[in-house]
Amino acid sequence: MAEETYPINLWINEERLEKLQQAGLSSMCKEVLAGLKVLAVPNTAAQRDKVLKMFPMAKFDTATTKSIELLPKAVKDKIFDLVVQKKSLNIMDDFLKS
């Protein structure tokens, strides 16, 4: 059975979409909520716990979406840049090391 993952949702505005398109990564986005685009960056339970410890303002939405939300925009920008740089969604180890 696949290990459960806990995503960080990177919501895609025009600026982020342009960067993804330039890197040929726009197909990584999913469409959710009436056409809203998102990149869901997976975290293991251990990574989730580290993220929540590092950024106490973040919240794990246990009730509804089971995702890590409310990370500061600057942090999410950094995660987004890593996704583009590595052309992969599996970047959380690198992010946490950095």
Place this chain on the structure above:
Amino acid sequence: MDNIGHGGKEIVERILPKSAAIKRLSELRAAKVKELPVRLQIATEVIDIAYGFFSPLEGFMTKADVESVCDNMTLADRKTAWSIPIVFDISDDDLKKSGIKQYDEVLLTYTGNPFAIFDVTDIFSLDKKEVAMKVYGTTEDKHPGVKRTYQYQDKFLGGKITLLNPPKINEPFTRFWLTPKQMRERFQEKGWEMIINHQTRNVPHTGHEWLMKGAYLGAYGSMMVDKPRGGVLVNAIIGEKREGDYIDEAIILCQEAQGKYGYFREDIFLTTCSLWDMRYAGPREAVFHACLRTNLGCTHHMFGRDHAGVGSYYDPYDAHRIFNKLPDGSLRIKPIFNLDWWFCPVCDEVTYMGLCGHKDKKASFSGTLIRSIIQDGVKPPRRIFRPEVFDIIMECAEKYGFGSAFVNEQYLKNRQPVFTIEPLK
């Protein structure tokens, strides 16, 4: 509309008219009564008591009331349902320094100005851990209600409050501030016989809008539709903030926008605010909200999934089940229970678990998720979030939030207070 509030009693108003207040103040000062400055937490609840938001309470709870609230979820009369202690704390040191004794009349001041008279009839201590366990179901100080309980000083004063000096409610809250009696007058003017309360401390997304509309249709039932005989009251909780919450100004103005921009007809929609520091007590807070909104004159109260909860301390539907545990007739308001809702890409609308047959395709969203989208600088689609509401959030961020729609350190430190107490003259 009569003025009968929670507990079947007349709405309490304990406010001296201005001329009587000025006279009383000079008498108190001539008699050199003890003066005691209060902090915002206490000042807020003095106002709530004095205007009848907490009817039938006439003052801060005595030990007998607190114990009964904890043990029986009633006041000391063992009849009137009440779920959250309303207490006035004071440190041992301040108590000694002030020399306050049982049956003293004390002049409370706020921000240096005379505020209210406190007739102290009880001085007591509490086992704070026991209170936390009984009220919040946990003793962990990660729970904000428990944390608040532990932060109380070691002694408590109980007794009646009389307001001398009414608060000046500052903009943009002025037009949203209605006392329970004023609220009832407003309902009468509108011809509303049925008033559904929507409890909120959020800006609205279409999930909230859908639930309010669903509750309205459900509760309207068989009433004649020749004219609006009922409406939705959005009663926003304005109080202590936590970092990351929406700023109060955005909450109230965005709620109002739902009527202003026609998502509800203005004649069936009203936005007001109540001053209350959320305790996040889940089911017990739900009961408190029911009492509060009874006092506002509401006939129905919506309770959603995880109402007034925090973290994973409560089951998502504990706040529904608690109403089954109350004796019949304890409340004069009808709960409307809302189940889960989501965006369904097949129905292409916000819908409800009790209706939608595409559960496997559902896209759940929550207030937290929407906050996350907004923090990322993304404008959500109008089926999820109304564009006018988004624009108001952005305006509020600039006008009131020091560039952010969410509470941060700067906002907590420098925001314009919701109310001020001015010199009494």
